[in-house]
Amino acid sequence: MSQLDELYREVILDHYRNPRKRGSLKGPHVHAEGNNPSCGDEFALDVAVEDGLIIDAAMQGQGCSISQASGSMMMDAIVGKSIDEARDLTHKFKVMMTIVDGDSPVDPERPGAVLGDLEALQGVRRFPVRIKCADLAWTTLSEALDRATDGDR
Amino acid sequence: MSDLRSLRADFPILSREVNGHKLVYLDSAATTQKPVSVLDAMDRYYRNSNANVHRGAHTLSNEATEMYEGARVKVASFIGAQAAQTVFTRGTTTAINHIAYGWGLDHLGEGDRILVTIAEHHANLVPWQIIARHTGAELVYLELTDDYTVDTSDLEAVLDERVKVVAFSGMSNVTGALGPIDVLGKAARSVGALIVLDAAQLVPHSPVDVTEVDVDFMAFSAHKMLGPTGIGALWGKAERLEEMEPTEGGGEMINMVERQTSTWAPVPHKFEAGTPPIAEAVGFAAAVDYLTAVGMENIALHEQELTTYALERLSEIPDLKVYGPKDVTHRGGTVSFELADIHPHDIATILDQDGIAVRAGHHCARPLMKYLDVPATARASFYLYNVPEEVDLLVDSLMNARRIFGIA
Numbered sequence: 001m002s003q004l005d006e007l008y009r010e011v012i013l014d015h016y017r018n019p020r021k022r023g024s025l026k027g028p029h030v031h032a033e034g035n036n037p038s039c040g041d042e043f044a045l046d047v048a049v050e051d052g053l054i055i056d057a058a059m060q061g062q063g064c065s066i067s068q069a070s071g072s073m074m075m076d077a078i079v080g081k082s083i084d085e086a087r088d089l090t091h092k093f094k095v096m097m098t099i100v101d102g103d104s105p106v107d108p109e110r111p112g113a114v115l116g117d118l119e120a121l122q123g124v125r126r127f128p129v130r131i132k133c134a135d136l137a138w139t140t141l142s143e144a145l146d147r148a149t150d151g152d153r
Numbered sequence: 154m155s156d157l158r159s160l161r162a163d164f165p166i167l168s169r170e171v172n173g174h175k176l177v178y179l180d181s182a183a184t185t186q187k188p189v190s191v192l193d194a195m196d197r198y199y200r201n202s203n204a205n206v207h208r209g210a211h212t213l214s215n216e217a218t219e220m221y222e223g224a225r226v227k228v229a230s231f232i233g234a235q236a237a238q239t240v241f242t243r244g245t246t247t248a249i250n251h252i253a254y255g256w257g258l259d260h261l262g263e264g265d266r267i268l269v270t271i272a273e274h275h276a277n278l279v280p281w282q283i284i285a286r287h288t289g290a291e292l293v294y295l296e297l298t299d300d301y302t303v304d305t306s307d308l309e310a311v312l313d314e315r316v317k318v319v320a321f322s323g324m325s326n327v328t329g330a331l332g333p334i335d336v337l338g339k340a341a342r343s344v345g346a347l348i349v350l351d352a353a354q355l356v357p358h359s360p361v362d363v364t365e366v367d368v369d370f371m372a373f374s375a376h377k378m379l380g381p382t383g384i385g386a387l388w389g390k391a392e393r394l395e396e397m398e399p400t401e402g403g404g405e406m407i408n409m410v411e412r413q414t415s416t417w418a419p420v421p422h423k424f425e426a427g428t429p430p431i432a433e434a435v436g437f438a439a440a441v442d443y444l445t446a447v448g449m450e451n452i453a454l455h456e457q458e459l460t461t462y463a464l465e466r467l468s469e470i471p472d473l474k475v476y477g478p479k480d481v482t483h484r485g486g487t488v489s490f491e492l493a494d495i496h497p498h499d500i501a502t503i504l505d506q507d508g509i510a511v512r513a514g515h516h517c518a519r520p521l522m523k524y525l526d527v528p529a530t531a532r533a534s535f536y537l538y539n540v541p542e543e544v545d546l547l548v549d550s551l552m553n554a555r556r557i558f559g560i561a
């Protein structure tokens with residue numbers, strides 16, 4: 001596969017064209033927004049948290065395939081998880097993408113076993129300027145989760 | 154096609170490879186590549202004449218001063234101006250900030266209006282927004298016609314004595330549309346407004362003579378016309394520059410400094426506080442020499458031919474939409490476009506794999522993106538060193554982008 005085909009895996013294009021959980025939440029939720037001013041990617045999300053559990057989430061915004069697919073996959077991945085699990089997932093994702101240091105959580109023998117569809121985003125690492133596109137949703141999520149836990153205190 | 158092809162050899166960077174392909178540089182609206190003569194001039198300055206200017210009697214300082222002031226004369230005459238009315242700045246952005254702060258703060262007040270167009274670069278919007286906040290003035294926008302040129306049909310509706318400044322670009326860095334210099338100039342004069350021309354994309358691409366266009370201030374950047382980054386010019390009518398306050402204080406810009414107050418050096422030096430970008434001025438002059446030798450008429454013609462060809466070839470690509478005038482006499486060689494549902498950022502990545510450099514994003518013109526109702530655009534921009542084969546490579550690569558995104 002060429003580097004480009006590696007980058008634009010079918011699953012990524014599918015999430016880009018059919019983002020999961022696009023919209024906004026009606027009930028109580030926290031909201032966070034992020035953007036990359038240099039390229040114009042915008043991402044926002046609503047997260048509904050109950051007893052430390054993410055019971056629902058919805059995303060808004062616009063941007064390139066990588067930023068939107070990353071957000072859409074994130075939506076799939078976090079609903080039903082506890083805040084701690086979502087934070088752990090965020091960390092694993094950032095390590096996989098070489099955004100933060102650490103040993104790769106991905107098992108090359110068993111593709112998809114650890115991070116599911118998100119592992120398809122590994123192709124982005126070859127394109128350093130695009131890593132921040134993949135990161136946007138996760139940074140925005142961290143902000144939302146911080147906000148959700150702030151309210152508890 | 155007018156043949157400037159042999160000039161390519163003057164630009165060392167054009168022979169490098171990017172991602173295994175020969176570089177196809179289509180991002181000159183962001184910044185241009187530099188010919189050897191510019192690089193050499195700056196190198197020679199540092200090797201032989203480096204010293205601070207206007208400071209002391211030694212030989213090197215004298216040489217550096219002559220080179221710096223000589224550069225001013227060259228840049229001034231390139232736009233038909235006098236050196237005394239040509240201020241070196243850090244670039245277009247700094248030049249417009251000088252005008253906004255130095256002129257705007259003193260001359261604008263509550264209820265006054267600054268007339269701009271929706272196509273402006275942030276450099277010609279944000280300084281005015283800041284001054285508006287300080288003074289109580291407001292920005293009023295002209296919008297665009299169906300052909301992406303500035304719509305002046307409703308000018309009467311927004312034009313009255315409240316308009317104190319009319320600020321607009323000579324050529325849009327997004328749509329490539331030429332600005333209606335004559336119409337807006339006449340309109341501004343009829344209400345006594347100041348005329349500010351953002352010529353960042355105009356001066357590099359066509360002959361401009363300040364004695365032939367009726368504006369009060371004009372700003373442009375060296376790096377968009379084969380020169381180095383870090384320098385540009387602000388030209389102003391003598392009486393306007395006189396009434397404008399300096400926005401930066403320090404060395405070089407003073408006449409006499411007392412404990413509590415100071416007096417300013419004459420224009421243009423009163424706007425050049427601190428050690429100026431001397432090597433950059435030398436490079437700027439070398440760039441102007443280069444452009445003059447090629448001939449601005451020839452460059453304009455070359456770009457018009459290339460743009461005609463590009464628009465024709467791009468129209469062969471299904472689902473491709475150009476955001477800019479179709480009539481090449483209303484535009485320059487900056488072509489913004491959108492391709493199917495492929496985000497511009499993805500287009501830029503795919504093209505880059507073929508060694509093709511284009512810009513993707515909002516091009517420092519977010520209000521325009523909102524107005525066009527697009528998140529961003531991809532932009533290919535041409536200059537004297539581009540050739541039709543590069544347009545062909547662009548088209549091939551865009552077809553590949555369609556394939557990668559699964560568009561038949």
Ligand SMILES: Cc1ncc(COP(=O)(O)O)c(C=O)c1O
Pocket residue numbers: 182183243244245246247274276277322324325326351353354374385517
């Ligand atoms: C139309 C226009 N105005 C202003 C600017 C700002 O120029 P600079 O960044 O050199 O100050 C640019 C460059 O991006 C431009 O294209």
